[in-house]
Amino acid sequence: xxxxxxxxxxxxxxxxxxxxMTDPGTYSAxxxxxxxIDYIFITHEHQDHxxxxxxxxxxxxxxxxxxxxxxxxxxxxxxxxxxxxLLEDGGVTECGGIHVEGFGEKHALIYxxxxxxxxxxxxxxxxxxxxxxxxxxxxxxxxxxxLPVAGPxxxxxxxxxxAKLLKPKVCFPVHDGMLKFNQVTRLIPQKFxxxxxxxxVDIPEGTTKEF
Numbered sequence: 001x002x003x004x005x006x007x008x009x010x011x012x013x014x015x016x017x018x019x020x021m022t023d024p025g026t027y028s029a030x031x032x033x034x035x036x037i038d039y040i041f042i043t044h045e046h047q048d049h050x051x052x053x054x055x056x057x058x059x060x061x062x063x064x065x066x067x068x069x070x071x072x073x074x075x076x077x078x079x080x081x082x083x084x085x086l087l088e089d090g091g092v093t094e095c096g097g098i099h100v101e102g103f104g105e106k107h108a109l110i111y112x113x114x115x116x117x118x119x120x121x122x123x124x125x126x127x128x129x130x131x132x133x134x135x136x137x138x139x140x141x142x143x144x145x146x147l148p149v150a151g152p153x154x155x156x157x158x159x160x161x162x163a164k165l166l167k168p169k170v171c172f173p174v175h176d177g178m179l180k181f182n183q184v185t186r187l188i189p190q191k192f193x194x195x196x197x198x199x200x201v202d203i204p205e206g207t208t209k210e211f
Contacts, residue, residue, distance in 0.1 A: 001144070002210050005203040006030040008177030009049055009132070011035070011146065015084055015125055018096040021065075022122070023049035024058050030206060031128025039095045041087075042069040043132025044107055044119040044162040047075055048177060049163040052080065053170060068093070068100075072118035088120050098125050104136035106155040128211075133175065135162040142168040145210050147184035147200075148175035156185060162194050163200075170211060 002014040009030030020039045025029040025048040032054060040058065042050050059082070059166055067077065067084040076086060077084045087093050091102040099121055107119040121131035121160040127143040133153060145168035149159050163171050171193070176185055186202055193200045203209045 001125065002208055003144070003172075004208040005036070005172070005174070005205060007145075007205050009043075009174045010106065011130070011132075011174070013128065015166050016097050016099050017044070018093065021058065021153070021202075022125070023053045023132070024051060025049045025107055026051045028205075029051065029054075032057045032061075034058065035061055037065045040065050040067045041100075041122050041130075042067065042073045042132070044070070044117050045073045046107075046117065046133070047196070048131065050076070052076070057188070066095075068095070070118045071122040076110075084133075087122070088118075096149070100124055101138070103129075103138045104131065104134050106134065106153050107132075108134045110153045129166070129168070130174075135159075138167060143170070144168060145171035146174045149172040149173040149189065150176050150179045159185075160189055161192055163198055164196050166188075167196075168198060170183065170201060172201055172209070190199050 001110045002010040009023040010028035010031050011022045018038050021037045022041045025050045068087050070088045087102045089102055089105045093100050103121040107117045119132045120133045120134050127141045130146040147163050188198045
């Protein structure tokens with residue numbers, strides 16, 4: 001499996017010749033240049049994960065791409081008459097031979113009911129878990145974890161504890177677009193995760209890492 005980080009939470013996952021994009025949002029722009037995308041997964045409706053203008057550009061460049069998301073984002077797509085399929089908590093689908101499961105229902109708490117939306121994490125090919133904006137435990141063996149490291153709904157200690165709870169073989173930082181020049185979210189996990197048996201590797205913007 002190859003994972004390219006375009007920025008923040010916008011990734012390209014490549015497996016068995018299938019190319020999957022996640023969360024084309026406002027903290028990334030490289031998605032507007034990408035071609036040959038087969039599927040687009042959107043975890044929730046916040047603009048750093050779902051930016052309508054960018055999504056339309058991605059679809060223009062990739063007219064055969066299929067959008068998979070939850071009913072929260074789906075409602076917004078319906079308003080734009082953009083076709084999509086739903087995959088939510090407990091759901092399972094196959095995308096070009098890639099097994100995908102949906103996990104979780106709520107965005108992590110920011111403050112009381114502020115920005116409380118549906119959030120669906122996606123587990124690809126029984127190895128890579130991308131949780132979106134939540135510390136959801138799918139209670140399954142995970143090889144690769146996209147680890148959120150910054151945001152108004154979390155602190156770095158929670159990120160480290162989350163990785164230690166899920167015990168992936170390796171994790172890499174996401175949800176870090178607002179911290180482009182802040183290395184703390186790299187240095188602290190690197191200090192505490194390897195002693196727990198979890199490799200922590202970085203995927204800088206525009207680069208690819210093969211796992």
